[in-house]
Amino acid sequence: MASASIYHWLPQVAALVVGAAVGASELWVAHRWNSQTLGLMVSVPLLVFAPVVTGGVNEMLVCFMLAYAASTVWLQIGRDWTALFVVNTVAATAPQLGLPFTADHSQAWFVAVVGLVGLALALVSAILLAPSSSRAVIVGLIAVVAALPLPLIGATGMAERPTAVAVVGLGAAIFAFAAVGVRGVAAVPVSCRIVWIAAGAVLLSLAVGIALDGSAVSLGFLAAAVVLTVAVRWADDLADAVRIIATVFAALGLTALLGIGGGAHLTVPGLLSTGEQATLMVGAVLGLAATTVLAGEWAGRPAVDSQRVWLASGLIDLWLITELCISVGDLVTGGTDAGFRGGHLAATLIWFGCAAAALMRARTLRGQRRALVLGTGLSVIAAAIAKLFLFDLATLDGVFRVVAFIVAGLVLLSLGVAYAQRLVSDDGADDATPLGPVH
Template sequence: MNQTPQNQPPAGTGPTPVDRLTPPLPPTYPVPGQPHVQYQSGNYTPFAPPVPGPPPPTVSQRLAKAAENGLIGKILAGIGVAITLSGIVMLLVLAAQAGLLRPELRVAGGAVLAAGLVGLGIWVGRTPQRRPGAVALVATGIAGLLFDVLAAGAFYHWLPGVAALAVAGLVAGVGLGVAHRWNSQTLTLMVSIPMLILAPVVTGGVDETLVGSMLIYAAVTLWVQVGRNWLSVFIVNTAAVMIPSLIFALTSDDAWLASGFGLAGIAIAVGSSVLLVRSTGIPEIIAVTSAFAAIPLMFGAQRIDVVASAALVIGALAYLAAAFTTTRFVNRGVRSIWLVAAVVQLLAALGYLLDADYRPSGFIVVGLLLAVAAPAARDLALPVRISGTSFTGIGILVMIGDGAARLLFADHLLPTDASHTSLLIGSLMGLAATGLITWSWADSYPAAAHRLTVAGGMVGLWLVSTAVLSIAHLITDDAAAAFRAGHSTATIVWGVTAAAALLWARRLDGADRATVLSAGLAVMAAAVAKLFLFDLSALDGVFRVLAFIVVGLILLGLGVAYAQKLTDHDTTAPAA
């Protein structure tokens, strides 16, 4: 049966525009030479035909515009800086290797050329319009003078190391005063980047003169950055200190000097970041960059031994001081980054300082201290609590790998495993840390308190089992008897823990009761499974009998308790 669709006009008719009943209708799409009509409740609104856009600029036009904006001049000046400084380095070093000119002429010629470029740049830069080109001249001259001083000290050995560093610091500090006066970050970068790349060529490799000069350079050029948003300069200067310090730490045999350089780099980076975070637009980048200053000590500590580890601890204290003494003018995110940097350094330092047997205990002790300090950390309480949890978790995992897992399944430890004493100490410290951390999290998040308590209880149950087995092995020299006694006690501890959880669940309601009840039943199921799958074959004599009787009595008591609970409900329901 044919039907006319609803909401459709009769056949042979088209849609009728509002306020207009005269056919034919104008098209509803653009037609060349005709206006486009839009249907609406009022009058027609014609759309003008599209106007073609301007043609894209040609390559010549783009180059002309770049020249007008000064971009081409900046590019040419930057290339000129690189080539000129390369020539000065060749004059100071490569010409000496080829025997060209006398050393005095090479050094004097480089100094005269560099000083002339500085003077010419200052003269040209008197007017702001010519300053972009003047920046390149001054930067080339300052970098050339620095290379000249480095060559006189490290290559020709005309200046003692301390004197060379002092002169280089004076040249950098005074010379870059021009950058501060002109407010030119580009000038500072044109000096810092060549120093990072070409200074090792002048000194003939990474030695104490190069590392010391980079430290001095980063320190004396800090004042030109204060109050300026010169993020790039700080990043380059930190890299100029960090990279040579890392190479020196990995290649030098002087542990004290390498550790001193690494610690000085941390001090300069942390101090600079504290002064610069208030003037930069992205303070978090400043904090992250300062954290990289610890890399030389972290990666070189394994080679330069305990001295670097002690320096790492001091460096971590510097980051902690920055995190907790700048609360009035530094935001929480930046201080959290400094806190994380300190925690990572402490972790590395403990890993290098402590013996393998007591390394887990050291991690757990730090986690315990951080958990104690968390309530007093104010707005950094959450990062401190997370750090304490991480340290404790890492310590427990390392302890498991060092023999705690083997202790549960074998009656002896391998020679490479930790000792029973260290496992006992680690277990006890882990119990204290786990309890305090669990309480701290539960106190901060009351809604999840029961779930957090259950999670902490599971970790604590593992630690108690490890402690019980360690005590058994310390009491007697008979490994087999200690193994049986320890596992019998551990099974009973599991049953008692499950009973405590099930009795606790009776006092709760809703989701909390379900969580605790599920955990208690899971632990009891594990205890029963351990009885029949492990204890029945691994234990013998009184230890097996004791484990079965005690766990059986616990189950009977729980049955009575839960049956009584159900009976109470059954008897009181009709009375209600």
């Protein structure tokens, strides 16, 4: 390093190769003696004084740290040298944390490449060293540290938005590939893989936040929630982790919808612009998809109360259906009061229709499934009646109010007749059943 940085006797590439070879040869002695202490005595002074030789954080220092860490991985295979892995990973990552603050825009590609290489190197090293490590979980956790430089590329503004999104997104993909690629390998604890998939989810959320501005970020989170929920079927032992991540993404997306006016928009006509209305409409569709598929995934878990899951999902869906109806009405009519009232009328009718469908479906079921569907249907119809009397009665006027009450009355009357017929048929079936055996 001194020959390249101070005296300029060697080209930088040649100095990196020679320096990595020298460092590896020194650790080879520690490998032969099976002494991690000797390895640390070699590594720590070398890594501490390297920034002094290079004159601070620069490209030479970052590349040397990565080359040194890569050249010494094979010497740690078969050895329980967790401390040495921690030192090398931190030493290779620390200079990269300062590089985005000192480099200019023309070096953005270099910072991006070394960040991704450092992350891949840390994960590959953790996978190779886990079989011989008594602290494999710590090895897997320390590998996550190598991802810290990636978000700084976008946060410091040294790279354009597409570059920052690509770098952070590739980092998430590397984590996902590492977590899924070693599936079935007993040497890598599942806890490490769960941490890796969680770290990938964090990077994915950052990529969504960098790529999308303002109201559009909700669409990214909801779309990611749908994709992740579908991916649960192929996640095997990572299914619970992916399911939780998808739920968090859905919650972030729905919260973002509320943040752009998804709550006040239900009570105040003409509050949002056309673009925000369109975003709410698309977000409501994605939210309905995400909530429904997530409810199906969670309801199938043995330790989960399915009825509560479906009830919570139904309440969220009612809100999203109302959002969708009002957004469509506003977009079609240009944000007039008629579109607002028409949207609320359509939402009320859909609420009653969904409740009626659930209650009619419950008539054909037995046991726990019947109780679940019946409870959900009764909850929805109670919410629909509450909306009709507490909100629609004061908001709707003219033909909208007439249609809402007529349809609601017809639905309730039809349900009453259907359940009365069912009770009569059940009583007849009970009367026809013998009380006991005939002797």
